[in-house]
Amino acid sequence: MANDVTSTVVGKVMDLLVGVAKREIGYMWNCSANVKTLKVEVETLTAMKETRQQRIDVARHEGKDPGKDLESWMKNADVKISEATKLITDEDESKKTCVAPYELYVNLGTLYRYGKMATKETSFLLQHKKEADVKQIIEAIEDDKIQIVGINGIGGVGKTTLAKEVAAKMKNLFADIVFIEVSHTVDYKMIKESVKVAARKIIKGEKVLIILDNMWEKLKLEEAGIPRGSDKNELDLRRQQAPEDGDVTYKREGILQLKLSYDYLQDKVAKSCFLLCSMFPAGGTIGVKSLTYYGLALGIFSNPYINVQNAKDIVQGAVDSLKSSFLLLPEREDFLEEELFKMHDLVRDMANLITSEGNDKFWVRSGIGLREWQPEEHLQSCKKVSLMGNKISKLLDHELAFPDLDTLFIQHNDLNSTIPPKFLQGMEKLKVLDMSYNRITLLPQSLKQLTELRMLDLSGNEYLCHISILGELTCLVVLKLRSTGIWDIPEEIGELSKLRVLDVSHCEYLRDVAHGVI
Incomplete structure (x- = not known):
């Protein structure tokens, strides 16, 4: 019994120590990404400060007092922006002091210091921005001329959290506070029951705060049993200038506003990653590793000889930047991908708008239930096609x-047996081919014609056994055979001299690796 207790305690202590060590080491490995995120937050807070300065100037011009709280916020913003800017400059200067041939031997202590400080400063900036939002909403609620305050924004930006924080700060000012989850389909009977007591208090003249969360359409207050005076105004506060999730009226405006966020991105890798994410199904998750492999194959990095880990760090920084701009939403960690994220539907609409024009056209039909694909002539100018997440079982057998x-993304479909011999003909410039998680058993000879192919993903085709033909694809950089039915890795794979990633994990039947392949 004592041994069991001791083991449990030791196990928990070890878990704690490992977690601490992982976080501390992360400051070193993610230093560059942390600093990039800090730069984005500095730019965002600076823009917010300029907007508030305009409010102060207008108030003074009208002979009004802008208020000590606003002026105090401005002073604090100046201090935080100055401190963060100095950290960014110092970190940049520290990299210049390490010159070739010693640039590989970067001081780990320096990386740790700046990685941790960047994380801390970013947290300060985010908190300062949040305080400004909370203050603005409280001011609106305290204004007797305003009865309804709307907090709009794309999913995941923290509207619910913000509303709850405001409610907590103002709880002593109201006779009652009611929180109601409205959801996609409005249940007026449920809402009316929930506000019954609060409605009586409103009629008596008492102050009540009703929070309606997750609204997707305009709510008829009278039908919901919520009393409303006719002489009061409404104030619409928009987080990140994005429309409410289900607001059709604002949808086009929202897309145009979001496009400004995309256009504002300075990092070419972030832009490339963002557009690649739009090829995934609506609501689908995307992983840092997959994005890194696609990026390596498509050559989105300035250094064509970049190693996989450095590429992954750059992609992680790009993803963090996109999340800070609310162009991507955090999802969860996954043992395969390490970190997953997704794209809001409205943001995806904006990305699809961008990729439907110009020289780098995309054609995206992912996750819409397609059972067959009949390519139309106008698609011949497309550079990227996504059919992932459908129910396609057969492909056309002609060029x-x-x-x-x-x-070409065609993963997560119902493709069975073999790919038709002529299907891949006419795609000589293909660099990325993802056919993972289908039921493919044989690879066509036409695969050899893809002489520029740099990434091939066949993962999850559990009945695929013979892969010697892949030795002909000499440009391959990434080859994923995870969870396939292969018995061996033949000597032909050894001919892939440019290969940097070979994933044969979870291949249950793999017994032999030819000499010289690894």
Whole structure:
């Protein structure tokens, strides 16, 4: 019994120590990404400060007092922006002091210091921005001329959390506070029952705060049993200038506003990653590793010889930047991908708008239940096609003219047996081919014609056994065979001299690796 207790305690202590160590080491490995995130937050807070300065100037011009709280916030913002800017400059200067041939031997203590400080400063900036939002909402609620305050924004930006924090700060000012989850389909009977007591208090003249969360359409207050005076105004506060999730009226405006966020991105890698994410199904999750492999194959990095880990760090920084701009939403960690994220539907609409024009056209039909694909002639100019997450079981057995196509996503479908011999003909410039998680058993000879292919993902095709033909794809950089039915890795794979990633994990039947392959 004592031994069991001791083991449990030791196990918990070890888990705690490992967690601490992982976080501390993360400051070193993620230093660059942390600093990039800090730069984004400095820019965002600076823009917010400029907006509030305009409010102060207008108030003074009208002979009004802007208020000590606003002026205090401005002074604190100046201090925090100055401190963060100094950290960014110092970190940049520290990298210049390490010159070749010693640049590989970067002082780990320096990386740790700046990685941790950047994380801390970012937290300060985010908190300061949040305080400004809370203050603005409280001021609106305290204004007797305003009866309804709307907090709009895309999913995941923290509207609910913000409303709850405001309610907590103002709880002593109201006779009652009611929180109601409205959801997609409005249940007026439920809402009316929930506000019954609060409604009586409103009629008596008492102050009541009703929070209606997750609204997707305009609510008829009278039908919901919520009393409303006719002489009061409404104030619409928009987080990140994005429309409410289900507001059709504002949808086009929202897309245009979001496009400004995309256009504002300075990092080319972040822009490339963002557009690649739009190829995934609505609501689907995307992983840092997958995005890194696609990026390596498509050459989105300035250094063509970059190693996989450095590429992954850059992608992680790009993803963090996109999340800070609310162009991507955090999801969860996954043992395969390490970190997952997703794209809000409205943001995805904006991305699809961008990729439907110009020289780098995308054609995205992912996750919409397609059972077959009949390519139309106008698609011949597309560079990227996504059919992932459908129910396609057969592909066309004739040559398709896609002279500029560099990416084809057809993973997570119902493809069975073999790929038709002629299907891949006419796609000579293909660099990324993802056919993972289908039921493919044989690979076509036409695969050899993809002489520029740099990434091939066949993961999850559990009945696929023979892969010697892949030795012909000499440009391959990433080859994923995870969870396939392969018995061996033949000597032909050893001919892939440019290969940097070979994933054969969870191949239950793998027994032999030819000499010289690894």
